[in-house]
Amino acid sequence: MREVNLYRTFLMSMIFLKSFLGLWRDYQIFRRTMKEWLGDGGKPVATKVSQARADICLDCKFNVKNVMTESFGDAYRRHLAAKRRMKLEVVGETLLHTFKLCRCALILKIHVPFKHIRAYQREEIRQAIMKGKPACWQLKP
Ligand code: SF4
Numbered sequence: 001m002r003e004v005n006l007y008r009t010f011l012m013s014m015i016f017l018k019s020f021l022g023l024w025r026d027y028q029i030f031r032r033t034m035k036e037w038l039g040d041g042g043k044p045v046a047t048k049v050s051q052a053r054a055d056i057c058l059d060c061k062f063n064v065k066n067v068m069t070e071s072f073g074d075a076y077r078r079h080l081a082a083k084r085r086m087k088l089e090v091v092g093e094t095l096l097h098t099f100k101l102c103r104c105a106l107i108l109k110i111h112v113p114f115k116h117i118r119a120y121q122r123e124e125i126r127q128a129i130m131k132g133k134p135a136c137w138q139l140k141p
Pocket of ligand 1: 056057058060061062063099100106129133135136137138
């Protein structure tokens with residue numbers, strides 16, 4: 001019985017560690033993408049482009065609330081503050097949450113130029129988007 005409990009604890013720890021490492025990796029990718037964007041003069045895409053992206057995200061099953069992403073993270077808060085300073089706004093943005101597949105903040109990502117997004121996008125994420133949301137703006141050339 002004791003061995004079963006030890007094995008179960010070990011298994012739970014491994015599952016927790018795996019999801020934590022995944023969360024950490026996605027957070028670092030998001031942070032690097034945003035840093036590069038702001039480091040590149042912070043030039044966002046045109047408002048009509050970010051609005052068109054937002055409209056697609058607002059109708060997507062991968063736009064989900066994620067307390068971890070949206071409440072913790074210094075980079076997230078700083079970039080949100082930068083977005084406010086730059087007066088980047090789209091209609092319906094309060095309903096933009098976390099992109100479930102890579103845990104990035106959609107309220108920020110819709111403003112980021114493609115070259116920065118593509119630089120860090122993992123192939124497995126791209127494949128998952130193609131499968132789950134073929135109309136996604138991230139697949140547009
Ligand atoms: S798959 Fe595309 S449309 Fe859907 S939430 Fe992600 S970025 Fe938005």
